[in-house]
Each structure stands twice: as structure tokens, then as C-alpha cells.
Amino acid sequence: MANTSRPVRRTALLASAAALLGLVGACGSESSTSTAPRPTQAPRTTTVDPGAATGAATTPAATAAPSDTAGSASASARTDGRCRTGELRAEVGRVDPGAGQRNFPIVLTNTSDRTCTVRGYPGAAFVDASGGQLGPDPVRAPSSPGTVTLAPGKSAWAGLSFSSPQISGARTATPAALLVTPPDEHDPIRVAWTAGEVPVGGDESSVKVTALEPGTGP
Template sequence: MTGFPDDLGSAPEGAGPQEPLLRQPPGYLAPPPGSFGQIRRRATRRRRLRTAGGGVAAAAVVAGSVYLVGALAPRGTDDRGIPPATASPTSPALRTTQPPAPVTTGPRATPGTHSAPPPTAPPAATSSPARDTPTPSGTPTSGSGSATPMCAASQLTASLGGSDGAAGSVYRYLLLTNHSATTCHLTGYPGVSVLDASGKQIGAPADRSPMDYAAVVLRPGEAASDTLRTANHLGTCRPTSAKVRVYPPGSRASLVVAGELTICDDFTITPLTAGRTGNPPA
């Protein structure tokens, strides 16, 4: 059989011979009841299975990594068994050698001769100020005292000159006289403090009043002077002194002279200048 009707004359009237083969079926069959729910349940089950399988795979990967790290780590190592990085200085194989001393260039000594060492500059002499001499606070100016030596305490005589008062202050002149037979000079400030009858210092030494100064050349019998200033019985006053101690500039030795000074509040001194009437000269 070919699937075609053998007798074309048996077709109904008005229909062509191909009509039974080309005609569409009257409609589609409906899905069986409950098929969509079953499909959804199967899909949900598959998703759950895939999720569970992914978690198990991830856990297996992590466990495998931990195992590999532990397997590849060195075993049996202990820091206490590792020798120190630096070898013992007593080991001859690892003993470090000092670099050779640098070779200085110079004239090579010939046999039978001795080369003299190079001359070295003498160390600079340092001098420390007197213990009660404050730090200089003035500015030195050019002077002509460099050609003469500094006056030593043994060449000088200290004394208190006249006094004056103005604007609530008391001024007293301090004199240093060259009693020696040689010329010398003084530069800057002396150190001055007041003492009681037993020689104990009363309060702090005099502060330096900032002023310009220059070297004062003292021929035999000449004097230099400066000015002591304090408040005229104002504020807090110290007990009246019985003596005055003077350190000449640059000297460690002091001169002590009798003198009554009542120091109230501040106590200052000016640099030495030529003459007997203080600095600035009266």
C-alpha cells in the first residue's frame, strides 16, 4: 500500500483527491492533569540537588587545600636547632678580618734615616668664668687692650665709690684700680655679690645690664669703674651686707671689700669703663 486510496471514485463529491491528506486535525490534545505541578517539583528537586552538590564540592576543595598545605610544610624543624646567623668569633673559618689601615701618602723614609712626625697644632686654651659671674649680656666693641695682658686680681684694688639716687633707684659706683707697676687692661663685666659679716653670700649675684663695652687700658694708678643699681627700699629687700665680693673679668680669684649695700628687688651691674664715676660716666 502506498497510503493513498486506491479508488479515487470513493471520495465524497466536491472533494479533490488530496483533501484527506492536507486537512489539519480538528485540535491539540490537552496535557494530562497535574503534569505542570510534576514538572515544577522535578525542577525544584534538581536545583536542590545541584546546590547540595556545589556545597559538597566546595567543602572538598577546602579540605584538600588544607591537607596539601600540611603535607607540603617542612616537618621536624625547630628554631632551637638552627645555628645562629653569625658565627662564633672563635671559629677560624668564619672569623671576620678587619680592613687594612689606610696607607697615608708622603715621603718614603730611606734606610738609616728617620722621618719626623707632622707638626700638630697646640690645643686651644680654654678658660671658665668665675662661679658667681653671670653670662655676658653686652656687645663688645673694638678696643686697644689686645696689646696688653688682662689685669689679674693681684694687680687690682677694689673699692666702692659714691652713690646716687633717681626714679626709685639707688646707684653705687664700683672701682678697680691698677696698683701694680705694669700696664694691663679689663674688658666687660666683673662678677659682684654681697656678703654678710661671716662671709656668707646674701642672695644671687648682680645681673648684667646689656650695654656695649670695650677694653679699658689701665696704666699704673689708673682705675676703671661700673655702676651697681638696685631699688630704693622698694619691694622685697635683703639684709644689709657687710662686705662686697668682686671677681675681675676673666679672673678666678676674687677681691673682698667692706661695704654696706641693701639690695631690694633687682640687682644689676654695668660693664667697666674708664674713670671713677661709673658707666655711663656721671
């Protein structure tokens, strides 16, 4: 009996030792698996198209070809519109007597660097040295006014006429100046008057003015 139980115990001890070793090995294997570093996945790179993100075109913007529109508009602005007082010079031409009348051309000359227009009748008034008006405003003579285009340096004229005072017997005065106002303007141009007395009252005292036309006089 003693000899029989010893081998059995020995066998049992060996089996227990083998089982223990297997358990230790299993634990070591699990620990190794759980702590081993996992492969690192490279971050995903996303390429963003700035054009697509903002809605803008990715091709270079086209450059508009130069246009003549602006230049044409500028030229048109310079060639359109009436002449202003500050752009004109006024003169009274030489007297043209005839049939008891005294006739003078009132000449307006474009002194600006642009083309402008005048149309209709100029204003006219005789004044004394202090600026007081002598006589009534001139009467407009019947005519058909037209637009006169004045390039720089060009002129238009209107006729100023009245009956000779020596013949008409009208009351007279000697003006210091004639105030000439371009059509549709408010500021007059002062022109020295050197042609002597003019009618300012009484019979046949009317002074007449005609519409502007191209040139400097008859």
C-alpha cells in the first residue's frame, strides 16, 4: 500500500505543477496582449479647394477690356449744354446806320475750352455809372430762334436797334454801359457803351433786340 500511494502522490503533484505552470503562462500571455501598443492610424488629410469652399471661381478673374463708353460720355458732356455767363465774352460792334435807325451787333464769344450752345434772345439793359437802368427793357423783335453751337473761340450775334433820337425826338440819356445777359442765364456781362445817347422815353423810344445767330454780325 505504501509503495502504491507514493507514485500516485507523485503523479498528482506533477499534474498540479503542470496545471499551475499552464495558468501562469496563460496569465502572462493575456497581460502581454492587453498592454502591447496597438498600431497607430495615420490622421486623414482632407484637401479643401478654397474656391469650392467660398463659392469663388478657381480660374483667374477676367479683366474687362477698356471701353470707349466713358470717354464718349465725357466728350458728350463737354459738347452738350448751354454756354454759361462765365464762358462768354460780350462786345458791342460798330454801328450800322440806315433809314433813321441805329443798329448794333451784340456779339457773344465762347472763351471756354469746351463747345456749348446759345439759343434765343440775349437780355440787354442800358445803365448809368451807378448801375441804375436807363429806360425800359428792349423789346424782342419777331424771329424764329434757333440753337447756335459755339466751339471755343466762335461767336453768335444779336441785333440791337432803335430809332435815331435826332429824328424821333425821344427823350435820351447817355449810358455808361450795356448789360448783356446770355440766354437762360441770370448774371449779366457789363460792356462799356461808347456810342452816345440812346432813347429812354417818349415817342419812338423802343429799343429792339433780335435772336442770336451764328457769326459776329451782318
